[in-house]
Amino acid sequence: xxIVIKQARTSQQLVDILEHRHRCHxxxxxxxxxxxxxxxxxxxxxxxLDNRVAGSARSVLYEKTNxxxxxxxxxxxxxxxxxxxxxYIDMVCLSISEHLFPTIFLxxxxxxxxxxxxxxxxxxxxxxxxxMSAQVKTLGFSAVSAPDKGFIPNxxxxxxxxxxxxxxxxxxxxxxxxxxxxxxxxxxxEIMVVEGERGNNAYVSENGEVExxxxxxxxxxxxxxxxxxxxxxxxxMITNEPRTASLICKETxxxxxxxxxxxxxxxxxxxxxxxDIFKILSRRILSSNKQIAELxxx
Amino acid sequence: xxxxxKVLLALTDRNLSLQLIEKxxxxxxxxxxxxxxxEDGRRAIEEVKLYRPCVVVVDLKLPSINGSExxxxxxxxxxxxxxxxxAEKMDQVDIGLVKIELPILDWExxxxxxxxxxxxxxxxxxxxxxxxxxxxxxxxxxxxxxRKDSGKPSLKTESWIFxxxxxxxxxxxxxxxxxxxxxxxxxxxxxxxxxxxxxxLVIGIFTGGLMGSFYLGEENGFLKAGIxxxxxxxxxxxxxxxxxxxxxxxxxx
Numbered sequence: 014x015x016i017v018i019k020q021a022r023t024s025q026q027l028v029d030i031l032e033h034r035h036r037c038h039x040x041x042x043x044x045x046x047x048x049x050x051x052x053x054x055x056x057x058x059x060x061x062l063d064n065r066v067a068g069s070a071r072s073v074l075y076e077k078t079n080x081x082x083x084x085x086x087x088x089x090x091x092x093x094x095x096x097x098x099x100x101y102i103d104m105v106c107l108s109i110s111e112h113l114f115p116t117i118f119l120x121x122x123x124x125x126x127x128x129x130x131x132x133x134x135x136x137x138x139x140x141x142x143x144x145m146s147a148q149v150k151t152l153g154f155s156a157v158s159a160p161d162k163g164f165i166p167n168x169x170x171x172x173x174x175x176x177x178x179x180x181x182x183x184x185x186x187x188x189x190x191x192x193x194x195x196x197x198x199x200x201x202x203e204i205m206v207v208e209g210e211r212g213n214n215a216y217v218s219e220n221g222e223v224e225x226x227x228x229x230x231x232x233x234x235x236x237x238x239x240x241x242x243x244x245x246x247x248x249x250m251i252t253n254e255p256r257t258a259s260l261i262c263k264e265t266x267x268x269x270x271x272x273x274x275x276x277x278x279x280x281x282x283x284x285x286x287x288x289d290i291f292k293i294l295s296r297r298i299l300s301s302n303k304q305i306a307e308l309x310x311x
Numbered sequence: 312x313x314x315x316x317k318v319l320l321a322l323t324d325r326n327l328s329l330q331l332i333e334k335x336x337x338x339x340x341x342x343x344x345x346x347x348x349x350e351d352g353r354r355a356i357e358e359v360k361l362y363r364p365c366v367v368v369v370d371l372k373l374p375s376i377n378g379s380e381x382x383x384x385x386x387x388x389x390x391x392x393x394x395x396x397x398a399e400k401m402d403q404v405d406i407g408l409v410k411i412e413l414p415i416l417d418w419e420x421x422x423x424x425x426x427x428x429x430x431x432x433x434x435x436x437x438x439x440x441x442x443x444x445x446x447x448x449x450x451x452x453x454x455x456x457x458r459k460d461s462g463k464p465s466l467k468t469e470s471w472i473f474x475x476x477x478x479x480x481x482x483x484x485x486x487x488x489x490x491x492x493x494x495x496x497x498x499x500x501x502x503x504x505x506x507x508x509x510x511x512l513v514i515g516i517f518t519g520g521l522m523g524s525f526y527l528g529e530e531n532g533f534l535k536a537g538i539x540x541x542x543x544x545x546x547x548x549x550x551x552x553x554x555x556x557x558x559x560x561x562x563x564x
Contacts, residue, residue, distance in 0.1 A: 036470060037470035037471070037472050038472065062466060063466070065466060067466055102474070103474060104472070104474050105472070105473040105474050106470065106471070106472050106473075107470065107471045107472075107473070108466050108469070108470045108471075109466070109469060109470070109471055110465060110466050112459070114471075118473070139474075140474050141473070141474075142473055142474075145473065164474075200458075200459075201457045201458055201459055202454040202455060202456070202457035202458030202459075203454070204450055204451075204454055207447070207450065208446075209443070209446075210431065211427060211431070226450070226453065228446065232449065233449055233450065233453050251407050252407070253393075253407070253408075253409055253427075253428075259450055261450070261453065261454045261457065262457070263457050264457070272390070272391070273407070274386065274389075274390035274391045274392065274393075275390050276407075277386055277390070277407045277408075278383075278386035278387060278390040280407065281379070281382055281383035281386050281387075282383055282386070282387065
């Protein structure tokens with residue numbers, strides 16, 4: 014089962030997060046010291062593995078006047094140089110499976126940052142443990158204080174993050190549906206899509222190699238690999254027809270995903286947005302036509 | 312989130328809905344799928360909100376609401392459901408919806424469409440579809456060469472919190488945060504007190520100097536001012552320094 018990382022929107026997801034935090038706190042401290050806030054300035058992210066919560070993260074609006082955020086480091090010097098809305102990732106709770114731990118951590122944070130950026134936050138602070146500083150830096154964070162401390166306050170400029178995020182999309186029109194995106198992370202050897210089965214979601218792989226397999230008389234045949242940034246599975250998702258090929262991840266593959274229901278909800282509410290999908294599909298048909306022409310020539 | 316295994320039949324002809332239920336129950340007598348029936352468009356939207364069905368069968372000619380508006384409203388109410396549209400003319404039907412032509416001539420096809428729209432896990436669990444197990448086995452063998460370790464990754468019960476909440480609503484939270492740190496991390500936090508001591512010393516010298524300057528016109532004024540500076544610095548550094556150390560040692564315990 015892939016790891017699914019989403020912005021928590023439903024009451025059930027918020028309850029899942031609360032239970033998860035409770036469990037993490039209880040095991041760590043032996044008592045509950047958490048509370049749930051669902052304030053407008055609070056955003057919650059949740060990671061599911063096998064339909065169980067594997068991780069959660071909370072981010073809030075960072076206010077310069079908030080003196081308690083100066084513990085144990087003062088952010089005031091750096092925050093004075095920053096402009097616009099500033100966010101603060103203030104809690105990351107994980108139930109871990111050893112080999113999945115860095116993956117969940119990384120993509121949970123990524124989804125958190127993405128969510129903050131979507132809400133207009135210009136800069137994000139994160140108080141990362143030093144052990145995770147390498148991973149945090151891969152996201153574009155830069156250390157604010159000296160790196161010899163146990164915790165390192167980092168700051169991220171969301172414009173840079175979004176630029177990197179968007180650069181990975183070959184089918185750029187799909188970026189206009191960003192509000193319904195979430196992350197799905199597949200482990201090496203996981204089957205993303207099964208030929209002949211109906212699928213409710215489409216993916217854009219952000220990294221990792223995905224192999225395309227089809228059934229033939231001789232058995233299974235690998236026909237190609239999906240390049241990163243390309244939209245996968247959109248036709249079966251829209252038409253509700255069975256998938257035409259199976260997809261297998263050769264390595265850890267993170268995908269930006271969206272569900273059929275959310276996608277159709279947008280299209281039916283704002284039909285003019287379907288033009289973006291037509292562009293992608295037209296390009297696909299054009300490319301297929303070229304391939305057919307080349308094959309005929311050969 | 313698990314979907315309720317419920318189907319909403321929003322068809323103008325109630326008999327058609329009842330017929331469908333009967334035929335489905337006859338074909339899959341052990342399947343625990345439940346049905347709700349309505350003949351009104353507005354009512355259908357309310358029922359979608361209430362029951363959150365996994366499939367909604369919609370007649371585009373339902374009273375009180377236009378067909379495409381109804382579909383948009385259903386998606387807005389609960390986007391995780393699948394919609395099957397029943398219409399007399401197929402050109403009425405929009406993108407992304409499963410279509411059934413009215414009047415229904417082929418019940419088998421209708422039931423198949425309905426079954427296909429149910430969640431895959433549900434279909435497998437109650438034998439609504441026959442899965443090609445040989446093909447799945449082949450795929451599994453093919454993909455096994457990429458797997459790093461055998462078996463499914465399982466979640467350990469061990470939990471980690473990477474960052475404690477430092478929220479203004481929780482006054483004790485910074486103390487709790489420090490409590491949960493490892494010994495080496497606590498040491499790092501305590502190193503901060505070095506800066507605090509230096510800052511206090513500067514404040515002490517400054518305050519002492521200010522107070523000592525009153526003695527400058529008097530006999531032995533410089534000596535008195537010096538003693539004043541020294542004593543004030545000592546008092547501030549010891550007093551506040553002691554308080555801070557007590558705070559950190561509480562945190563350490």
